[in-house]
Amino acid sequence: MTRLHSQYLCLSAGQCGEEQRRLKQYWYTSWPDQKTPDKAPPLLELVQEVERAREEAPPSSGPIIVHCSAGIGRTGCFIATSILCKQLRTEGVVDILRTTCQLRLDRGGMIQTCEQYQFVHHVLSLYEKQLSCTAEE
Template identity: 50%
Template structure:
């Protein structure tokens, strides 16, 4: 059995953090949580419900896993994207599914979030996802980031097919190869397909354990764990054979 590694509120010791948590049971692990750097601010101003996630071959801080932004955390979210110089945001959730899962934290054309002005420079709609080219501005500085909305993953369930997810993974790889920023990808969910491409093999149990060390509660159901196996098997079947076999 894989321990869920949930965090208790007492472990955080940050006043007022509950007002910035979408779910009381999904809290960031203290050892890997993202701290917002703000000059002269208190501990509560550094808080965001997000964790750095270790990548393939132990690469530190390759991803950031976070909750869907709330109305009172949108500016914190964009502060994190700016601070970490994230080249890509991958949103694997709907805004609404029985109840609110995420607020609409990006503008239709242009919007101001805290000190940041965000411009939508382009929108590309695909069958399975939507890509937005965003430009963040703070004073005279600018940071470009892509936003992918992948809405077909049902809450606490699994998609009907793994193929759209694999198409998303391919698009993410394509975007990262062209990205100028080396920062982590900000995601609402993560899967280990990149490890299979790099090594030709993957330790699924090890991936889930590593995920839960960095952020408790990742891969919440047995159905999601089975879907992870299925997705990786499908991904492996599409890879070139090693050694001509």
């Protein structure tokens, strides 16, 4: 069973909490460490939801922060999928290996296992089918 939660948090800084930030946290609890989720659609839905939220947020809202326990496996899959979905949508072609290699230059170990790499391929193939169906309508 897929467990995807979101919630708003308010963070305060300074002695009296004079600086506050409101942020939205997404939490994918059914994705096991160093593995892949049972199903691909929830990751695609999460990527699309985060992209929608980013587009609706004011420019001053700051960056998107992605992290899992080690910050490389699930994080790498999410970031790669997010980058590649946007690339597929705008350019019509993707290079998953090149994107993975670039992510690994930025942070060593991104996408930890062959299973995770294959999962990114699977999610992108689902997204490509989704784009094809939308284009046909």
